[in-house]
Amino acid sequence: MNSLEISVRRTLSPKALPSSETLGFGKYFTDHMFLASYSTKKGWYDARITPYEPLPLDPGAAVLHYGQALFEGMKAFRHEDGKCVLFRPEFNWQRMCEGAERLCMVAPPKELFIEGIKALIKVDEAWVPKEKGCSLYIRPTLIGTEGFLGVRPSDEYIFFTILSPVSSYFGGGAKPVKIWVEQDYTRACPGGLGSTKAAANYAGSLKAATEAKKKNYAQVLWLDIQREYVEEVGTMNVFFVFDNEIVTPSLEGTILGGGIRNSVIELLKSMNKPVVERKVKLQEIRDGAASGRLKEVFGTGTAAVISPVGELAAKDWNIVINNNEVGPVSKKLYDELTGIQSGQLPDSKNWLLKI
Amino acid sequence: MNSLEISVRRTLSPKALPSSETLGFGKYFTDHMFLASYSTKKGWYDARITPYEPLPLDPGAAVLHYGQALFEGMKAFRHEDGKCVLFRPEFNWQRMCEGAERLCMVAPPKELFIEGIKALIKVDEAWVPKEKGCSLYIRPTLIGTEGFLGVRPSDEYIFFTILSPVSSYFGGGAKPVKIWVEQDYTRACPGGLGSTKAAANYAGSLKAATEAKKKNYAQVLWLDIQREYVEEVGTMNVFFVFDNEIVTPSLEGTILGGGIRNSVIELLKSMNKPVVERKVKLQEIRDGAASGRLKEVFGTGTAAVISPVGELAAKDWNIVINNNEVGPVSKKLYDELTGIQSGQLPDSKNWLLKI
Numbered sequence: 001m002n003s004l005e006i007s008v009r010r011t012l013s014p015k016a017l018p019s020s021e022t023l024g025f026g027k028y029f030t031d032h033m034f035l036a037s038y039s040t041k042k043g044w045y046d047a048r049i050t051p052y053e054p055l056p057l058d059p060g061a062a063v064l065h066y067g068q069a070l071f072e073g074m075k076a077f078r079h080e081d082g083k084c085v086l087f088r089p090e091f092n093w094q095r096m097c098e099g100a101e102r103l104c105m106v107a108p109p110k111e112l113f114i115e116g117i118k119a120l121i122k123v124d125e126a127w128v129p130k131e132k133g134c135s136l137y138i139r140p141t142l143i144g145t146e147g148f149l150g151v152r153p154s155d156e157y158i159f160f161t162i163l164s165p166v167s168s169y170f171g172g173g174a175k176p177v178k179i180w181v182e183q184d185y186t187r188a189c190p191g192g193l194g195s196t197k198a199a200a201n202y203a204g205s206l207k208a209a210t211e212a213k214k215k216n217y218a219q220v221l222w223l224d225i226q227r228e229y230v231e232e233v234g235t236m237n238v239f240f241v242f243d244n245e246i247v248t249p250s251l252e253g254t255i256l257g258g259g260i261r262n263s264v265i266e267l268l269k270s271m272n273k274p275v276v277e278r279k280v281k282l283q284e285i286r287d288g289a290a291s292g293r294l295k296e297v298f299g300t301g302t303a304a305v306i307s308p309v310g311e312l313a314a315k316d317w318n319i320v321i322n323n324n325e326v327g328p329v330s331k332k333l334y335d336e337l338t339g340i341q342s343g344q345l346p347d348s349k350n351w352l353l354k355i
Numbered sequence: 356m357n358s359l360e361i362s363v364r365r366t367l368s369p370k371a372l373p374s375s376e377t378l379g380f381g382k383y384f385t386d387h388m389f390l391a392s393y394s395t396k397k398g399w400y401d402a403r404i405t406p407y408e409p410l411p412l413d414p415g416a417a418v419l420h421y422g423q424a425l426f427e428g429m430k431a432f433r434h435e436d437g438k439c440v441l442f443r444p445e446f447n448w449q450r451m452c453e454g455a456e457r458l459c460m461v462a463p464p465k466e467l468f469i470e471g472i473k474a475l476i477k478v479d480e481a482w483v484p485k486e487k488g489c490s491l492y493i494r495p496t497l498i499g500t501e502g503f504l505g506v507r508p509s510d511e512y513i514f515f516t517i518l519s520p521v522s523s524y525f526g527g528g529a530k531p532v533k534i535w536v537e538q539d540y541t542r543a544c545p546g547g548l549g550s551t552k553a554a555a556n557y558a559g560s561l562k563a564a565t566e567a568k569k570k571n572y573a574q575v576l577w578l579d580i581q582r583e584y585v586e587e588v589g590t591m592n593v594f595f596v597f598d599n600e601i602v603t604p605s606l607e608g609t610i611l612g613g614g615i616r617n618s619v620i621e622l623l624k625s626m627n628k629p630v631v632e633r634k635v636k637l638q639e640i641r642d643g644a645a646s647g648r649l650k651e652v653f654g655t656g657t658a659a660v661i662s663p664v665g666e667l668a669a670k671d672w673n674i675v676i677n678n679n680e681v682g683p684v685s686k687k688l689y690d691e692l693t694g695i696q697s698g699q700l701p702d703s704k705n706w707l708l709k710i
Binding site for chain 2: 024025026027029033052053054055056057058059060063064065066067068069071102103104137139141143147148149150151152153160162164184185186189190191192193198199200201202203204205206207209210225234235
């Protein structure tokens, strides 16, 4: 594509906007979606906004057989002046590019990614919630669409973006979550796909998450393949607040580097807090809980922003963190991040992009 | 579904049958496909044969975001009397059930799986090749189709089957293949999806396979996470013929248990050959090549049946096997298996199902 021309075909049957109380997460989709197609011969072509409608896929499409699927999670926020902003879209584009390289896919160029999303949100702007704590969740997705059966990378792709208005995961009365320490199933291993937001990573995670939910835990904490080091919480990265440092597992190929993780590290550095990325042993967490050195645990992610963890439990032990209450570091980071996102605090890091 | 009623909607524009010389693998699809739908509320419903046509999928479908996709590979053969047979379809159904359990999916019942495939092949029977070494490749596929964004198992599935006439991988003049021993990327790890035919496993494998192809190797040999033991060859299981035993890696959760692997073990046992399933060290292979103890290496898979390996190579070593020629064990197994499949030899194991 030489210049980014986006055709628009509007829905003939717009849906009613859901009320903010019923939003939850990922249940409602807006009226439209953005798509662009790629083939080895043509490059990227046919950037278009259409009604939210079924995608016609060849039954032999690579995404259905060989898992060529990558996605991103982003948010748009409505400020008090009514205008809408994106939070760090370049971070998500960059991560999609890195994932595409690993999965032998072709990522959309930056302009296509960002301008496509902006154009889509302009069309569905009425869907960006006004209520505090609510936002528009954005799901950019890249799939291999060529129909064939020999195992090889697809020569055709569709990049599409869908939108879902969502409510706060972490309201005033939100309780810290209980997390199950997973010791049977593995999310990722060295040489695998763990650092990418590949659909494949989630396929393997569903069983552990489902079993944890049955035991009344919100999510699982994934460990490394030797079950010695802490990795991530499936849909969130994880931070541990010790007496003298705030620690998060370093990115060594098996952990997804989250946008909120990255933002939290930047914010903590700006606050002159002792934040460190390093390998974190599960035993260190347990020892810290026993000695009182462990003050807080929290998850970071686009959906939840900051999610305090009140309990970590495994087959034969459990620890309660900060008396199962929201701690001061979690609270401060949540206020700071949501303050910047909502426009209540200055955008000192230049993270917001006006739509 | 109380009884299996399959509706049939025939194509209005049947395609020309490709000539057997041009078949290759997975390039041509037949005129029709079989589908059945599932929802938690309705169970399995709407078993149907339709023209081969695009599947309309919700853009939020679980298969596109969370990788809920499983497939199978099977073959149908045409016998000299013109009648068609399936090779071990129950094996594939059973494996799909096991994979579905691991991926929190709902597998089709056995009757739906087998009768659906039989009915589809009856409709497209003209597409089953007559030529020696050719067959009809069958791709049963299960995907999560519910549209939502919270990470959880889908409540809706589609089971579909598509068909592709294919030629022999291993004709009279076929040369043994060269295989790259992969030491950087990992296919599967304990606690993961390695024993299932999940699309997710293939997503992670494309990069290693692509890099190997650039170096002129047909496929990669995957090792375990510590790079000590041999696992499989991506689209094939692997066997090693030593002086006094025929060895294949045992199934310990990270290896896909192939139908041809299983059939080869049964055939070798019937021949009173010393076949053993156990862990196989890469060093043992290298030592065997050096000492002359290693006589043959071959892969087994539905597509290739038996594929002799003429060379194994890694970054800093390579070994040539059996002077890069087809060995007697590979030849015997190929003749035996294709003899049974084609009806030239008696079906003493009761592996064939008439369509």
